[in-house]
Amino acid sequence: MNLQLARLLHLASPVLPVGAFSYSQGLEWAVECGTVKNEALALQWISDALHFALARCEAPALIALMRAWRSADVAAVARLNAEFIATRETAELRAETLQMGYSLARLLRDLPEMPEAIRSTHASLAEIAYPTPWAAAAAHWQIEEHDAATTYLWAWLENQVMAAVKLVPLGQTAGQRMLVALSPALPGLASEAIRRADSEDWENFTPGMTLASSQHETQYTRLFRS
Template identity: 45%
Template sequence: MDTSTRTTPEPRQALHDSSLMQLMWLASPALPIGGFSYSEGLEAAVDSARVATESGAAAWLLDQLHLSLARADLAVVAQAVPAWQCAEHARIAALNAWVLQTRESSELRQQTEQMGRSLLEWLRNHTTARAEQIDLLAALQPTYPLAFALASSACQAPVRACLLTYAFGWAENMVQAAIKSVPLGQSAGQRILSALTARIPAAVDHALALADSERQAFSPMLAILSAQHEVQYSRLFRS
């Protein structure tokens, strides 16, 4: 097995206060990048009665965490953070192209592009990234994982902490999507978020262990539901 591009495991480090605060900021649902407006196929699953209960929503999101997020976006962020820190421009471009090429529906691609552009604009108004890094990202048709990796790479935090942040931000947005679309109460949402939080570290460790040849974004039912959502008669979410 080719492991030349596998992320090297880091020693566990304590986070400095400034790094922790920056990561909390990036994970916040209040970050103005539009993540709250997407359900990533969940709304279509609700519409087709595949998800109708708290337990069903929890199972769906746990599967998505391990079968989709950990194998694709988290693995990309794991490779992209050190690439930004080492100014590996060709590597950054290749990872961004991989994200664009592996979105399996039009709306999933639109989501990663819109959130990538929005985070890029946020970066322009902060001192998190250098001007040359922002210019490089802007020239690449930026995707959200690469924009997030740039934002988090300046936090001086371990890569694992950056991935935990990415996954928790995703989990919060998806739980809110479940609350609105199933629908569920806030207590049910907190129970689902608790279940996701307990499983996120294992998903992150899996992503960190993947080589380039082991990344994958093959989620056929999710892609089908996303395509169906594009023409769904009534919907709350953009994807």
């Protein structure tokens, strides 16, 4: 197994200590109000979010940040980091990316192999979005863009499916069926993310997810933080 693959598995691991397991990104409200109530509807909700949010905004931002890190362009890192934070439409979504970004940046700070330039750049940012340190690690470990985007999308997908398994609720086999059904789209979506990063043709128009997230902020009982 080559080192880049091992590093990718590290970044995608559900035990990466960033708290990703505690967020549903509005899925919990969608279950609460009956929009998502079975495997088929969970599959559709997650697929829409994957295609219309992650592949069109978050993954392109990740690729652009990787390029900025590789070229040691601190100003570009700061600009892209701020621009991504500005795309978070609700308080919960904003808090999510900042908490996960802070946690991952702290982890990278404590890894001795990380160069001082990454630590100092993170320290210069008042707030850190999750894609920013993720891209720093991927760039430092010389991971190819397509592999990085595919892995980032997979990690998000796995987390969303496991949230659906807990919330709907669904059996573990149903969760695996959803992963098998949705994962073939990942390489194409990674290519789309790279194309959008090239052209800065980014968009984050997902009103259903935004409304679900805003409603979740006042949901009476919650398992998840978003």
